[in-house]
Amino acid sequence: MRKRLANRRGGLNVDFTCGSTRFTALLGYDERNTLREVFLRAGKVGSDVNISMLEAAIAVSFALQWGCPADAMRSAMPRRTDGSPEGPIGTLLNLIAEQDLQELTQELLR
Secondary structure, eight states: OOOOOOSSOOEEEEEEEETTEEEEEEEEEOTTOOEEEEEEEESSTTOHHHHHHHHHHHHHHHHHHTTOOHHHHHHHSOBOTTSOBSSHHHHHHHHHHHHTHHHHHHHHHO
């Protein structure tokens, strides 16, 4: 069951590149330091790419809040023949998994 997140909660900013586009993600965590929301921006405010990233991040956040593991979403994302993610959501989910950003965030919140 989805529950409302606290108004104030831990978060981590992550900057990354996918293709030739720079992205900034804010990862939000609940009181148990579990990833529960993603905010994602790219390009100029109001641009098509920025709006698409905002909408994709909302979908990822809802999936996380309803109990879908980030790794399950990660494995469902399109991949190139070398196994690398094709898009920004897959790239971000890879960063979360490979660099264990949740552990890093817990350290930052201490």
